[in-house]
Amino acid sequence: MTDPAGTLSYVYAVGRDDDHRAGNGSVTGPGAGEDTGLRGIGGHSIRWVAAAGLRAAVGDVDRAEFTEGALEERLEDLAWLAATARAHHRVVDTIGRAMLVAPLALATVYFDDDRVRAVLTSGRDAFDAVLGRLAGRSEFGLKIYAHRREDREPADRPSSGTAYLRARRQALRDRETTTEQARAAAEEIDRAVAAVATDTRTHRLQDAALSGTAAEMVLNRAYLVPVERTGELAALVDGLVDHPRLQLELTGPWVPYSFVQSVP
Amino acid sequence: MSAGSLPDGLDHGLTPQSTTLFGDQEVALVDLLDRLLAGGVVLAGDVTISLAGVDLVRVSLRALITSIAPVERPGRPGGDDG
Numbered sequence: 094m095t096d097p098a099g100t101l102s103y104v105y106a107v108g109r110d111d112d113h114r115a116g117n118g119s120v121t122g123p124g125a126g127e128d129t130g131l132r133g134i135g136g137h138s139i140r141w142v143a144a145a146g147l148r149a150a151v152g153d154v155d156r157a158e159f160t161e162g163a164l165e166e167r168l169e170d171l172a173w174l175a176a177t178a179r180a181h182h183r184v185v186d187t188i189g190r191a192m193l194v195a196p197l198a199l200a201t202v203y204f205d206d207d208r209v210r211a212v213l214t215s216g217r218d219a220f221d222a223v224l225g226r227l228a229g230r231s232e233f234g235l236k237i238y239a240h241r242r243e244d245r246e247p248a249d250r251p252s253s254g255t256a257y258l259r260a261r262r263q264a265l266r267d268r269e270t271t272t273e274q275a276r277a278a279a280e281e282i283d284r285a286v287a288a289v290a291t292d293t294r295t296h297r298l299q300d301a302a303l304s305g306t307a308a309e310m311v312l313n314r315a316y317l318v319p320v321e322r323t324g325e326l327a328a329l330v331d332g333l334v335d336h337p338r339l340q341l342e343l344t345g346p347w348v349p350y351s352f353v354q355s356v357p
Numbered sequence: 358m359s360a361g362s363l364p365d366g367l368d369h370g371l372t373p374q375s376t377t378l379f380g381d382q383e384v385a386l387v388d389l390l391d392r393l394l395a396g397g398v399v400l401a402g403d404v405t406i407s408l409a410g411v412d413l414v415r416v417s418l419r420a421l422i423t424s425i426a427p428v429e430r431p432g433r434p435g436g437d438d439g
Binding site: 107174175178179181182195196197198199201220223234294296297299313315344347349350351352353 | 384385386387388389390391392393394395396397398399
């Protein structure tokens, strides 16, 4: 049962049997243990494991990769982390588009499918509550950047070192003012977007090296938006494409990763 | 180009040029990790803990990401530049 050379059961997402039956996406069909047709981490096929009216999307992972020591080491390996995160996301996103699911944290593994069934059974009410909160809602991400203004170069060559320094200091002050104004404007937009959302989360501001954008990020938020209000969200963001100070980037719909922290 | 891959009800007026639609464009890894590290249902008190330790995993991941991109502004807007 706990063969050290074997596999573990990796859980990607949990949904309700009822929603699964009602769905008409690419991952349908009755019965636990059924192949979803999807492939997850390590290319392993994804199956349904059902219990207590819930069903979990589960795939094998190589035990050797997911022992505590091995995992710690591998997490330092960005290529492995990226491949794992993308494989995880592909499964969750594909299923999430077909039916309501609660996505699980990365690297949630159990010894076998019986353990998964036990967790579904014991966590049934908590999962029900989480799924109820997510029903009919999608996550959208909004990142706002301050337009980068070129530092004004003095029209003429500075006449002296002092003049040069003065000009540099003024340029720095201008840039700070610009950032402050951009933040204030971003917060105003945030309030407007939050008004169409039922919940919001703040994400870390991304370093320019990671975001791949030279402009400075001043806001990174996630919004849980009722499906019937996504049009309002889109209109709101579309209306701001020509904002003089800010550049907006809307992402989504996401499976609501940011709005399911814990099942007690 | 229409957003034909979206489920019913999610395509009202969303314009691809300002929206990263799944299936149309690959999600930015940094956006994905933000969500996978801070989000997802965390199951406590089960085999996961004794085996790999979800918290341990998440802490390690956070440390890794933080080491890639030091957070220069500690969350609070404004006033921390001086």
